[in-house]
Structures are given as C-alpha cells and as structure tokens.
Amino acid sequence: MPTLRLVESEPGQSRYGALAAALRVRIVSGEFPPGCAIPAEATLAADYGVALGTIRRALDLLAEQGLVERIQGRGTFVKQGLTGAPMLRFFRFGAASHETPQSRILARDSLAAPPDVARALGGGPGEQSLRLKRLRTVDGQPALHEEIWLPLPLFAPLLEGDPARWGDLLYPVFAELCGVHVLRAVDTIGFGSLGAAQARVLRLPAGHPCARVQRRAFDLAGRCIESRTTLGDANAFHYTVSIT
Amino acid sequence: MPTLRLVESEPGQSRYGALAAALRVRIVSGEFPPGCAIPAEATLAADYGVALGTIRRALDLLAEQGLVERIQGRGTFVKQGLTGAPMLRFFRFGAASHETPQSRILARDSLAAPPDVARALGGGPGEQSLRLKRLRTVDGQPALHEEIWLPLPLFAPLLEGDPARWGDLLYPVFAELCGVHVLRAVDTIGFGSLGAAQARVLRLPAGHPCARVQRRAFDLAGRCIESRTTLGDANAFHYTVSIT
DNA sequence: AAGTGGTCTAGACCACTCT
DNA sequence: GAGTGGTCTAGACCACTTG
Numbered sequence: 001m002p003t004l005r006l007v008e009s010e011p012g013q014s015r016y017g018a019l020a021a022a023l024r025v026r027i028v029s030g031e032f033p034p035g036c037a038i039p040a041e042a043t044l045a046a047d048y049g050v051a052l053g054t055i056r057r058a059l060d061l062l063a064e065q066g067l068v069e070r071i072q073g074r075g076t077f078v079k080q081g082l083t084g085a086p087m088l089r090f091f092r093f094g095a096a097s098h099e100t101p102q103s104r105i106l107a108r109d110s111l112a113a114p115p116d117v118a119r120a121l122g123g124g125p126g127e128q129s130l131r132l133k134r135l136r137t138v139d140g141q142p143a144l145h146e147e148i149w150l151p152l153p154l155f156a157p158l159l160e161g162d163p164a165r166w167g168d169l170l171y172p173v174f175a176e177l178c179g180v181h182v183l184r185a186v187d188t189i190g191f192g193s194l195g196a197a198q199a200r201v202l203r204l205p206a207g208h209p210c211a212r213v214q215r216r217a218f219d220l221a222g223r224c225i226e227s228r229t230t231l232g233d234a235n236a237f238h239y240t241v242s243i244t
Numbered sequence: 245m246p247t248l249r250l251v252e253s254e255p256g257q258s259r260y261g262a263l264a265a266a267l268r269v270r271i272v273s274g275e276f277p278p279g280c281a282i283p284a285e286a287t288l289a290a291d292y293g294v295a296l297g298t299i300r301r302a303l304d305l306l307a308e309q310g311l312v313e314r315i316q317g318r319g320t321f322v323k324q325g326l327t328g329a330p331m332l333r334f335f336r337f338g339a340a341s342h343e344t345p346q347s348r349i350l351a352r353d354s355l356a357a358p359p360d361v362a363r364a365l366g367g368g369p370g371e372q373s374l375r376l377k378r379l380r381t382v383d384g385q386p387a388l389h390e391e392i393w394l395p396l397p398l399f400a401p402l403l404e405g406d407p408a409r410w411g412d413l414l415y416p417v418f419a420e421l422c423g424v425h426v427l428r429a430v431d432t433i434g435f436g437s438l439g440a441a442q443a444r445v446l447r448l449p450a451g452h453p454c455a456r457v458q459r460r461a462f463d464l465a466g467r468c469i470e471s472r473t474t475l476g477d478a479n480a481f482h483y484t485v486s487i488t
Numbered sequence: 489a490a491g492t493g494g495t496c497t498a499g500a501c502c503a504c505t506c507t
Numbered sequence: 508g509a510g511t512g513g514t515c516t517a518g519a520c521c522a523c524t525t526g
Contacts, residue, residue, distance in 0.1 A: 014513080014514060014515090015514075015515075016514080016515090040491075040492060040493085041492080041493070042491090042492090050515080050516085051515060051516045051517060051518090052516085052517080052518085053514090053515065053516070053517085054514080054515060054516080056493085056494090057514085057515090059493095066488040070493065070494095071492085071493075071523095071524090072492070072493045072494060072522070072523055072524080073491085073492050073493065073494095073522070073523035073524035073525080074491095074492065074493080074523085074524060074525080075491090075492060075493075075524095076492090076493080082487070086487050183488070184486065184487065184488050185486070185487040186484060186485070186486050186487070187484065187485045187486075187487060188482070188483070188484045188485075189433075189481070189482070189483045189484070189485070190481060190482050190483075191435060191453065191455060191478035191479065191481050192479075209435065209453045209478065211435065234435040234453065234478070235435060235436075237433070237434060237435045238432070238433070238434055239432070239433045239485075240430060240431065240432045240433070241430070241431045241432075241433070241483075241485070242428065242429075242430050242431075243326070243330055243428065243429040243430070243431060244310040244427070244428050258494080258495060258496090259495075259496075260495080260496090284510075284511060284512085285511080285512070286510095286511090294496080294497085295496060295497045295498060295499090296497085296498080296499085297495095297496065297497070297498085298495080298496060298497080300512085300513090301495085301496090303512095314512065314513095315504095315505090315511085315512075316503070316504055316505080316511070316512045316513060317503070317504035317505040317506080317510085317511050317512065317513095318504085318505060318506080318510095318511065318512080319505095319510090319511060319512075320511090320512080489525100489526090490524105490525085490526085491523105491524085491525085491526105492522100492523080492524075492525095493521105493522090493523080493524100494520105494521075494522075494523095495519100495520080495521070495522095496518105496519080496520080496521095497517105497518085497519075497520100498516105498517100498518095499515105499516085499517095499518105500514100500515080500516075501513105501514080501515080501516100502512105502513075502514070502515095503511100503512090503513075503514095504510100504511080504512080504513095505509105505510085505511075505512105506508100506509090506510085506511095507508090507509090507510105
C-alpha cells in the first residue's frame with residue numbers, strides 16, 4: 001500500500017483525534033478483529049503521513065477508551081470482550097465469594113420484547129427477542145436470579161443446543177457462538193422486594209428485600225446487545241465507589 | 245532561583261514519574277495551596293533541566309490523579325476540594341432531586357471514637373473525635389440521616405459557633421474553618437434496616453429497609469479526615485455504574 | 489537480532505486568556 | 508501583546524518480547 005491514507009479532520013478537531021476516529025472505524029468494521037494486532041506505530045505513521053508522536057496520541061486515546069490494549073515489545077491489540085463475572089462485584093456470598101458462580105438456565109424462549117426492553121436494545125416495538133431465565137448458585141446455594149433479553153436474529157445460535165453445556169459465564173458463549181464481543185456495560189442499581197416466583201427460585205420468602213441490577217451491555221460498535229435484570233438478597237449486596 | 249532542581253529517580257521509574265512525585269510533595273507540603281497556580285511548564289522545565297515534553301507528561305499525570313487542573317491559556321492550578329453534594333448521586337427524592345438537600349445538625353459531641361472509626365481515621369484506639377448527627381431534607385421532607393466522625397484537634401473549630409449557620413454543604417465549611425480540603429472519597433454501599441431512633445427522624449417505621457452509604461474522605465495528603473454513615477430509604481436508592 | 493512500544497529531546501506553531 | 512497550555516514534528520535511545 002504505497003498510497004497515503006488521508007484523514008479529514010473537522011474544524012476544531014485535533015489531528016490525533018481524527019486519526020483515532022479513522023482507526024476506530026477500521027476496527028469496528030472488522031478489518032482488525034478482536035485479539036488481532038493492528039499495524040505498528042511506525043507503519044501507521046508512514047501510512048497516514050504523520051509523525052510518530054501523533055499516531056501515538058491517537059492509539060493512547062483508543063487505549064483509554066478501552067478499544068485497544070498496548071503491550072510493550074509486542075504490539076497494539078484489539079481488545080477481547082469482557083469475560084469475567086462482573087455481577088459478583090455487587091454481592092458477597094459466604095466464603096467462596098470470589099469464585100465464579102455456577103449457572104443453570106431455567107428457561108429459554110423466543111418472543112416479542114416488552115416496550116422498555118425493545119427500546120433498550122434499539123429495536124422497534126415488539127421486536128422478536130430471545131429471553132433467558134437463569135439461576136446462579138454459589139457453593140450450591142441459590143444466589144442470583146437473572147432475566148436476560150437478547151436481540152434476534154443476532155443471537156439465534158443460542159436457540160439451539162443444550163444450554164447446560166454453555167458453562168458458567170455467558171459472555172464467552174456470546175463471542176464463540178454469535179461473534180458478539182461485549183466491551184462495555186452499564187449497571188443501574190436499586191432495591192426492591194422479591195416476587196413469588198423469584199423468591200421460590202432463590203429459596204427466600206416472598207417479599208424479601210432484594211437488590212436489583214439492571215444491566216445494558218454494548219459491543220465494539222457501541223450497539224446495545226443485552227438487557228438484563230439480576231435479583232439477589234439485599235443483605236448480600238455490597239459495593240464500593242471511589243469519587244474524585 | 246538560578247540553581248537547577250534535581251530529582252533522583254528510583255531504578256525502574258521514568259523521569260516524568262519522578263518529576264510528578266517531586267511536584268506532588270511540593271503541593272502537599274503547602275508550597276502551592278489549593279486554588280493556587282503552579283509555575284508554567286516552561287519555567288518548571290528550566291528549573292528541573294528537562295525538556296518541555298517531559299514536564300508535560302508529569303503534569304498530565306498529576307491531572308489524571310486529580311491533584312491539579314489544567315486550563316488552556318491560564319495555567320495549571322492545584323485543585324480545590326470537592327464542594328458538591330455527592331451523596332445525592334445515590335438517591336432520588338421526588339422532583340427536586342437534583343437540588344442540594346437542606347441540612348440540620350441534630351447533635352454535636354466531642355467523645356472517644358469507637359474502634360472501627362478510630363481505625364478508619366488512622367488514629368489510635370479511643371482517639372478523641374468530633375461526632376455530628378445530621379438530618380438532610382429535600383423539599384421539606386426528611387431524606388437522609390447522617391452520622392459523621394471527624395478527628396480532633398484538626399476539626400476543633402467546628403466545636404464552636406452555631407451549626408445552623410454552616411449552610412447545606414459541609415465540605416466548604418471544612419475548607420473555610422479548618423483548612424481541610426477533601427479531594428477524594430470512597431463510598432461503600434450496603435443494605436440494612438432502620439433503627440428506632442433513625443426511623444423516627446426520617447419519619448419511617450422502625451425496621452424499614454434502608455440503604456447505607458459508608459464514606460471515608462481523604463485530603464490532599466491522602467489522610468483520611470472523615471468517616472460518615474448515611475442512611476436513606478432503600479426505595480429511593482438509585483445508582484448507575486459503567487464497567488469496562 | 490529484529491521488531492515492538494516507552495521515554496525523552498528540542499524545537500515549532502496554534503488557540504486561548506488576560507490586561 | 509504577552510503568557511499560558513495544546514498540538515505536532517523528526518529525530519534519538521531504551522526496555523521488552525519473540526524468533
């Protein structure tokens with residue numbers, strides 16, 4: 001590729017900002033899939049006809065935004081999605097608290113999403129969606145009840161196969177079976193009380209106080225690809241925030 | 245000051261890291277008080293005998309850490325402490341939710357701190373401390389009950405004068421009367437139920453579910469200068485976190 | 489040894505703020 | 508207009524990783 005790549009920077013935008021935006025487009029378009037290394041700084045600087053320092057600023061910006069990861073001596077890599085069990089950050093269940101909770105799918109249906117979920121997922125009203133209900137246990141004790149909505153047909157592969165074989169973490173399944181990489185999530189926390197059905201599953205009395213975590217998860221391109229409601233015993237809730 | 249300032253950088257530490265540490269010491273020591281402008285980049289670069297870009301990295305680092313604020317065309321300033329009403333970020337009370345809640349001091353005592361509070365404040369056991377109890381109201385309705393522990397003699401000025409004249413925000417009072425600037429706070433969120441006394445103050449039934457926010461606040465030098473427990477109706481609790 | 493990102497230099501010019 | 512931080516350049520050398 002001997003030709004120079006050109007970036008047009010809108011007035012008021014810095015050149016490294018425009019470069020970051022251009023690289024973001026190339027990443028999101030799939031030119032560099034998750035886990036893949038992007039070209040070296042020197043290569044990019046030559047491609048775009050800018051100084052090394054400028055392309056560095058652009059890459060640092062993408063790294064701050066969590067889109068890429070820089071490793072000295074190796075290169076710059078497109079981030080793999082979230083894989084951990086971030087829901088446990090909100091709860092403390094007994095001694096085994098820092099292990100990944102076990103997971104059991106209670107229900108799997110394809111149906112029209114209620115209006116608020118459809119809006120969250122960015123689809124029209126009554127969009128056909130996949131709904132999962134899931135029980136998570138810690139040390140064999142029921143801990144969390146989850147209702148998960150996923151847009152179709154993107155998640156159609158999850159309608160087939162035995163959910164018992166998915167394992168305890170969902171996001172790696174999203175990546176392997178559907179090619180969806182969760183990069184960012186927004187959790188909204190509130191308190192309420194358990195309905196009869198959820199209480200039965202969690203082996204708590206109906207009306208027991210519970211913490212409610214509403215999650216919206218987003219992929220590389222910024223699309224919302226999951227709307228989830230998690231319920232757990234309010235007394236096990238525990239979270240720390242730092243303010244600056 | 246014609247002589248060059250020297251920084252010794254420990255092995256493995258970058259020069260800008262060492263410069264940032266040196267500047268941090270000068271700020272914390274009081275050489276540049278909060279709100280004050282620190283010398284210009286060019287001046288500092290000459291003082292320390294390094295390139296402009298290097299001193300810039302050091303200042304950017306301090307800005308990331310929240311110790312200074314950079315304003316184009318004006319200069320680099322030592323941060324004033326937090327002044328807002330950050331506790332309201334956790335609750336939603338009616339329509340007037342985004343206004344600063346009103347504040348009334350219910351009690352003010354000087355007494356020995358219980359062990360956990362003394363530990364939090366970094367003092368010995370039974371350290372003499374100032375305890376405030378405080379009711380915060382929104383739209384005239386009781387909303388939050390707070391118990392606040394402050395180390396003595398640092399906060400001795402608060403033992404005198406009429407608390408009713410302190411205003412609705414406490415941190416500006418800390419700064420004006422005690423010279424303490426709160427730069428950072430760590431909040432731990434949990435769930436519980438109201439004791440009889442707190443319930444009466446909040447006009448809720450005893451045993452009503454409540455959210456509990458445990459705050460530790462820190463000053464410029466990183467000392468813990470406040471331990472606070474805030475209680476509010478669990479149904480009004482509402483918080484959003486972004487995960488990456 | 490070759491290739492990567494991390495640090496550092498010594499300039500230049502620009503955008504913004506204040507007087 | 509003088510002074511500030513923000514952007515950009517074109518180099519140099521270093522630390523780390525991999526073959």
